[in-house]
Amino acid sequence: MSNHDSNLPEVTENDLFPNPGVPAHTPRPTDVDPKAEKRAERQVAMFFVASLVFAVLFIVSYFKLSVGDDWDTWLGFGASTVALGVTMGLALMCIGIGVIQWSRKLMTDVEVVDYRHAVASPEEDRAVAIAELEKGLAEAGIARRPLVRNTLLAALGGAGAMALVSFRDLGPSPWDVDDADKGEGLRHTLWKKGERIARDVVGTPILASELEIGDLVNAQPFSLLEVDEKTGQHKMHGGEVQVAKSKASLILLRMHPDDIKPGEGRENWDVNGIVAYSKICTHVGxxxxxxxxxxxxxxxxxxxxxxxxxxxxxxxxxPAHRALPQLPIAVDAEGYLIAQSDFTEPVGPSYWEREKK
Incomplete structure (x- = not known):
């Protein structure tokens, strides 16, 4: 102690807080009664199994209930939304309840004291920490309670499956779908063999003879803008139109046929100097x-x-690295421009199965 601290009062044992001590451990029923222990183990496993059941119901609801059905209302909410929310919530709640019951009734509840040490621990302390961790795992009973362990793993697997299924809503599937004619998935658009090319907005089909050299036309599939004769309404509407239009948008340009340098296999993709390309930039869309x-x-x-x-x-x-996808076109018997097929590669920004050209 330095000289300027010599006047401080001396601290005695009477000035310190008394050690409250640790109360005596009171055994739980599961600590002394094997039947109670087994009963608690079955209860915990029951919650984990219930979680797995709700996860399966979530997946079934996801694929069976469609948003927008006529009967899709329940207390002001969609049946699909309610079913998904309730089943996911119950699945996660059962996992939480099961873990809480496990910790309260089956894990060791003896209090321990662990004093803090320096930030840089010596190897001896690290070895002790690993040993304590292994001891904790042993006390948790994860190894000697296969029923609890296996049902917990199944419940966590069910929760993970719910998350994976939900990722499907992040966007259209990149894989082929059953109904490619509707332009579903990332690989397909509405363009197909014989589909007439129509002017954007107005929806009128385009005669090849109407275009002069230098003309640039924004176009869409005729079926996208087709009107039902009975109802007077477009056959496609709402979000369905926007999704289809975002992929099928087209640029038509007429140039002198001698200016065209057709790529390999594209010798017959134009009509007397008229070429068709996707309107969507391959950089960021x-x-x-x-x-x-x-x-x-x-x-x-x-x-x-x-x-x-x-x-x-x-x-x-x-910055774009890939060429614009080209649509092979032709003319029908009436002289209207039509598609020979869908695009031969996915449209839009960079795609993992497209070749750099």
């Missing part, structure tokens, strides 16, 4: 329509990616 008439270059206004429509839509400038 912006709609593009800025045309340089003398060069046949199409410029994306977002990040200035530039594509050569006379040379298979190849990138000539900017």
């Amino acid at each position: 912006c709609p593009i329509s800025l045309n340089e008439r003398t060069t046949h270059h199409l410029l994306c206004p977002c990040h200035q990616s530039t594509f050569d429509l006379a040379d298979s839509g190849k990138v000539v400038f900017g």
Whole structure:
């Protein structure tokens, strides 16, 4: 003690707080009665099994209940929403209750004291920590209670399955779907063999003879804008139209046939100098329509990616790395432009199964 501390009063044992001590451990019924222990173990397992059942019901509800059905109302909410929310909530709640009951009735409840130590622990302390961890696992009974362990793992697997199923709603499936004619999934659009090409917004089919050299036309599949003669309403409507339009949007450009440099296998993809390409930039998906008439270059206004429509839509400038997908077109018996097929590659931003061109 330094000189300036010499006047401080001396601290005695009477000035310290008394050690409250640790109360004597009171055994629980499960600690002394094997029947009570087994009963508690079955109760915990029951909650984990119930969680798995609710997880299965969640998955069934996800695939069986469709949002928007006529009967899809319950207390002002959709039946699908209610079913998914209730089953997921109960599945997670049962896991929580099971773990709480496990810790209260089956895990060791003896109090221990662990003093803090320096941040940098010596190897001896690390070995002790590992030993304590192994001791804790042993006291938790995870190894000697296979019923609890296995049902817990099943319940956690069910919870993980719910999460995986829910990821399906993040966007359309990248894989092929049963009804490709509706343009479902990421691989398909509404374009198919014989589909007429229509002007965007107005929905009128396009005669090849109407287009002059230099004309640029925004187009859509005719079926997207088709009107039902009986009702006078479009056959497709709402979100269905927006999703289909976001993938099927098209750019038509007429140039002199001699200016076209057809790629391998694309010799018959144009109609007397009329070419068709996806309107969706392969960089981040912006709609593009800025045309340089003398060069046949199409410029994306977002990040200035530039594509050569006379040379298979190849990138000539900017951050895009892949050419614009080209739609093979032809004319029908009446002279209207039609698609020969769907796009031969997915449209839009970079895609994991597209080849760089």
